[in-house]
Amino acid sequence: MVLDGAFDLDPxxxxxxxxxxxxxxxxxxxxxxxxAFGRRGFAVALLARDAAKLETLAEELGAEGIVAAGFTADILKPDTVTQAFIPPGPSVIEIWTGQPAREHRRRGA
Known part of the structure; x- marks a missing residue:
């Protein structure tokens, strides 16, 4: 499942x-x-730009018994990250694994 836009729950x-x-x-x-986290009972929110890739990744995790969903966002536009995924509570860990594509990096960075 890939969600495009705000996802807000208040369970x-x-x-x-x-x-x-x-x-x-x-x-x-x-x-x-x-x-690693999914096997320990965590739900997984996957955030990236490519909705098709997210769908594939979420389905793969689901097949392994891990609750996962994809959310489209672009790390170069931080507001898209917060708009894409609004966590339902304080028990959220964020891991940033992405790096902007070479053409988006500042020279010397």
Whole structure:
């Protein structure tokens, strides 16, 4: 499942599941982090620009029994990250694995 736009829930505290938000999610490091936390009971929020990639990653995690959803966002536009994923409670860990594409980096950075 990939959601485009704000996702806001206000569940009762007894229903809040610890969540990890992986910003810049991809098939390498991001997925391994998602699996490690997902196997320990965390729900996984995957954030990246490519909705098709997010769908594939979320389905792969779901097939492994991990609750996961994709959210489209661009790390070069921080407001898209906060608009894409509004966590339902204080039990959220954020991991930023992405790096802007070479053409978007400042020279010397």
């Amino acid at each position: 009762p505290k007894e229903f809040i599941v610890p969540t990890i938000a992986i910003v810049g999610a991809g098939p390498g490091l991001g997925m391994e982090i998602a699996r």
